[in-house]
Amino acid sequence: MDKVEAEDRITISVRVNGEPKSASTTTRQSLVDFLRHGLGLTGSHVGCEHGVCGACNVIVDDSVVRGCLMLAIQADGARITTIDAANPGPEVAALQKAFFERAALQCGFCTPGMIMQASELLQRNESPTREEIREVLSGNYCRCTGYHAIIDAVQAASKALIATKR
Numbered sequence: 001m002d003k004v005e006a007e008d009r010i011t012i013s014v015r016v017n018g019e020p021k022s023a024s025t026t027t028r029q030s031l032v033d034f035l036r037h038g039l040g041l042t043g044s045h046v047g048c049e050h051g052v053c054g055a056c057n058v059i060v061d062d063s064v065v066r067g068c069l070m071l072a073i074q075a076d077g078a079r080i081t082t083i084d085a086a087n088p089g090p091e092v093a094a095l096q097k098a099f100f101e102r103a104a105l106q107c108g109f110c111t112p113g114m115i116m117q118a119s120e121l122l123q124r125n126e127s128p129t130r131e132e133i134r135e136v137l138s139g140n141y142c143r144c145t146g147y148h149a150i151i152d153a154v155q156a157a158s159k160a161l162i163a164t165k166r
């Protein structure tokens, strides 16, 4: 590490998937790169790196965030949820099961971002329409599936979650 790079580094603390973590970053490092390379949480993917594809979506303090557009230092002190969580919460768990059962993924590159985005939807709207799901996932690109199975999976997860409440 050269002198300039060493001076540029700063340690931040976050709570990721329920666990407190501290690690060094630079003033220029994106949140998704910090998660992947600083903390070893490689579930969030890096696609376009400029906010278009949604592969890097994570949840920061209850809001879905593009991990490639947020700087790691901006997340200092934040609560972050990623697809890597061992106990991801009922929405993520139901979505993971439904995506598997409905064959809503092929290569899987887009899937972490899709699931984080859809989990936020299901938290605020337990029974979204297909149109509402399409609208929310319109910022998540999938090159493989054609999207129909993804919409089916989100609806299936919604129904499963509602069934658990009865």
Ligand code: FES
Binding pocket: 045, 046, 047, 048, 049, 050, 051, 052, 053, 054, 055, 056, 057, 066, 067, 068, 069
């Ligand atoms: S990698 Fe962040 S939106 Fe594509």
Ligand code: FES
Binding pocket: 104, 105, 106, 107, 108, 109, 110, 111, 141, 142, 143, 144, 145
């Ligand atoms: S499953 Fe391959 S990009 Fe979506």
